[in-house]
Amino acid sequence: MKKQNLVVVGGGSTYTIGMIMSLIAEKENFPLASITFYDTNEERQEKIAKASEIILREKYPELESFHYTTDKEEALRNADFVFVQIRTGGLRMREQDEEIPLSHGVVGQETCGPGGMAYGLRSIGDMIELVNDIRHYSPDAWILNYTNPAAIVAEALRREFPEDKKLLNICDMPAAIMVSYAGILGKDVFDLVPEYFGLNHFGWFTKVLDKQGNDHTDTIKRAITEDGFLPEDAEIANDPSWIKTFKQVERMATDFPDYLPNTYLQYYLYPSEMAQKEVSGNTRARQVINGREKRVHTLADQIIADDTTENVELEVDIHGRYMIRVAASMAYNNGDIFIVMVENNGTIANLPDDAMVEVPSMMTSRGPKPFAVGHIPRFYKGLIEGQLAYEQLVVDAYYENSYEKALQALTLNRTVVDAPTARNILDDMIEANKEYWPELHRNKQLVTNA
Incomplete structure (x- = not known):
């Protein structure tokens, strides 16, 4: 095995140490000759890297x-795989993404709504430049991109690199949800085979099978609606915000019982309520700064000071393991099935061919081979088409x-939804993002006629 x-x-990401632990856990499935960190x-990066060096x-x-x-050049030359997890503007700008909408009574969230648009418009240029650089130094490398907001980034990369068959956009959220399904069933998450359709952070599980073909969907639905989720x-297991988010699945599954929802749908199905629950000064970004970021940096500091991992507790999470299993399946043509983003091209029969959809796909050495979903019902089609139009207009x-x-x-x-509110949010976000966004020009004819 190569x-x-x-x-x-x-x-330098706060997720990197978890990724390192996942690479260690998966080293039999995805053996490595070298690991290189690159960050601007x-x-x-140095703190995370020094701790990682001791762990390794x-x-x-x-x-x-x-x-x-x-x-x-030093980082990207002669790579076989490149895992991409950049955050243009850092957590400082994420906090603005969440605070600005909230000041107008609208959901403030990293990837959904106005916050997702702001983050997306910051990310597109850096991602295009990065992919060009990778292709210059390592033309044949696999690129697994999980930079958020994945849907907007994937749409931009689809337009910019339409012939690049070794560029894959991926998100671990469906897998994180499946970890909880596996807990309900008493199974390992990688023993489950999902049927799923949608866009990134905007999709539904239609069935959850195991590798023997047994259908566990009704069991999971019943457990969620009767016992909670x-x-x-x-x-994320001990994170109060994520605990509240998973509890919302019970409500969504009760209101719309056809399918099992992605957790992020709470922001779209109950937007007014979600906005009312948020607190200025303590948005999710601030919670991450005071929580995960501080926790990971404290962990890294201790590992470095002790020059050993003996005095810390290190855990493997699904974020890393999922990416690595996908990479291994492509590297060694395993044909394993994972939920990834692909250009639709008829996979969901009644959605546009150019939509970047999130569906189960067989991962091979020639890339993802998506499984046909067929026609989806009108309610879900309507929701998806509105969200898709939003994502494509952001890239436009x-x-x-x-x-x-x-x-x-x-x-x-x-x-x-409300146009005056949208304009007010947009104007505030233009001001906050002037260091990062492209300059947005108003149509001169419309301004003249106003």
Whole structure:
């Protein structure tokens, strides 16, 4: 089995140590020759990298090489796989993404609604530049992108790199939900085979089978509606915000019992209620800054100070394991089935071919082979088409530098709907993001006629 050379872009991420632990747990399935971290923030990366170096020394001694760098060419040359997890603007801008909508009575969330648009318009340019750089230094590398907001980023990359068959957009949220399904059933998450359709952070499980073909969907539905639903993945199991989010699944499954929902649908199905529950000064971004970020940095500091992992508790989470299992299936042509983002091309028969949909696919050395979903019911089709139009209009706004397209996108989004509110949010976000966004121009004819 060939050992792979892996590059992690965004090496300073608070998720990186979890990724390292996942690579260790999965080293028999996805053996590595080298790991390289690349980040533009030298200080942030150095702390995570030094801790990771100690972890790898103790738990992955057979790894031939580990290093970290801020030099793009040094990092990206001769890679087999590149895992991408960048956050343009950092948590500082995420906090603005969430506070600005909330000041207008609208959901403030990282990937949904106005916050998702703001983050997306910041991410597109950096992602395009990064993919071009990877292709310059490692033309044949697999790129697994899980940069948020994944739906908007995937749409932009589809337009920019239509012939790149080794560029895959992926999200671990369906897998994190399936960890809880597995807990209900007393099974390992990788023994489950999902049937699913939708867009990223906007989809539904239609069935949950096991590898023997047994259908456990009704059992899961009954357990959720009768006993409730809690996160079980190590990274989120004790997080109060995620606990509340998973509890909302019970309500969604009761209101719309056809299918099992992605947790993020709470923001679109109950937007007014979700906005009312949020508190300015303590949005999810602030909770991450005071919670996970502080916890991970404290953990890294202790590992570095002790020069050992003996005094800390390290956990493997689904975020890393899912990405690695997908990568392994492509590297070794395993044909395993995972939920990933692909261009529709008839997979969901009554959605546009150019939609970037999220569906189960067989992962092969030639890329994902999606399973046909067929026609979806009118209610779900209507929801998806509105969200899809929003996502595509955001990308239109980026390429056309169009204020009107951005305004149309926000007005369409179910978390906003009201056009004057959309305009007020957009104007505030333009001001907050002037360092990052492309300049959005108003249509001169419309301004003249106003």
